[in-house]
Amino acid sequence: xxxxxxxxxxxxxxxxxxxxxxxxxxxxxxxxxxxxxxxxxxxxxxxxxxxxxxxxxxxxxxxxxxxxxxxxxxxxxxxxxxxxxxxxxxxxxxxxxxxxxxxxxxxxxxxxxxxxxxxxxxxxxxxxxxxxxxxxxxxxxxxxxxxxxxxxxxxxxxxxxxxxxxxxxxxxxxxxxxxxxxxxx
Numbered sequence: 001x002x003x004x005x006x007x008x009x010x011x012x013x014x015x016x017x018x019x020x021x022x023x024x025x026x027x028x029x030x031x032x033x034x035x036x037x038x039x040x041x042x043x044x045x046x047x048x049x050x051x052x053x054x055x056x057x058x059x060x061x062x063x064x065x066x067x068x069x070x071x072x073x074x075x076x077x078x079x080x081x082x083x084x085x086x087x088x089x090x091x092x093x094x095x096x097x098x099x100x101x102x103x104x105x106x107x108x109x110x111x112x113x114x115x116x117x118x119x120x121x122x123x124x125x126x127x128x129x130x131x132x133x134x135x136x137x138x139x140x141x142x143x144x145x146x147x148x149x150x151x152x153x154x155x156x157x158x159x160x161x162x163x164x165x166x167x168x169x170x171x172x173x174x175x176x177x178x179x180x181x182x183x184x185x
Contacts, residue, residue: 009164011064015057015073016120016161022050022080023124023154030131030147039147043084051081072108072121079104095135102128115171116160123153 022045029039055077062070079101086097105125109118130146133139163170 011057011061011066012069013161013164015054015061015069016117016157016164018049018054018057019073019076019120020154020156020158020161022046022054023120023150023157025154026050027127027147027150027152027154031144031151032147046080047084051077051084053077054080068111068113071111072117075104075108091135091138095132098128098132098135102132114160116156116163120153120157120160123149123156127153 022042025042025045026039028034029037029042032038054073058070058073058075058077061067061073064070083097083101102125105121105128108121109125112118127146127149130142130149134142134146159168160170162168
């Protein structure tokens with residue numbers, strides 16, 4: 001590892017890798033794109049990687065005084081752990097869990113931060129809302145769409161972590177103020 005990578009950056013990388021892997025497994029399980037793989041198959045990843053590892057990364061972020069990632073990782077870790085060990089019991093209970101989970105994702109999206117983090121949380125928010133509606137309406141097609149949004153969120157989180165390690169671009173370049181398209185006329 002590079003000597004110029006701070007402890008906070010390392011914690012963020014680990015947290016984003018854990019979140020990315022969990023979202024990819026969870027999302028792919030809902031899409032039915034891999035024969036015989038369901039969301040239930042993501043439970044062990046959600047339990048250990050999304051739950052425990054993400055929660056510990058959040059605690060380490062708090063130790064490094066990184067309250068944004070500490071909050072995100074501990075809250076999401078606790079929620080993934082709960083999802084993995086709970087038996088929702090009914091479709092409405094699962095829908096309610098997804099809606100409550102979506103509120104956390106909404107808070108994280110609105111909290112600001114870097115573009116990749118906001119993109120991850122925003123895509124995850126859409127995924128959770130779609131899955132909540134799908135659970136309430138017993139609509140497998142909508143659950144698949146929600147799964148694809150989770151896959152996209154996982155890919156963004158994975159890219160953010162990998163980009164930080166590999167020194168790839170981590171933000172979109174904007175136009176300089178006053179430059180760009182001008183109105184004529």
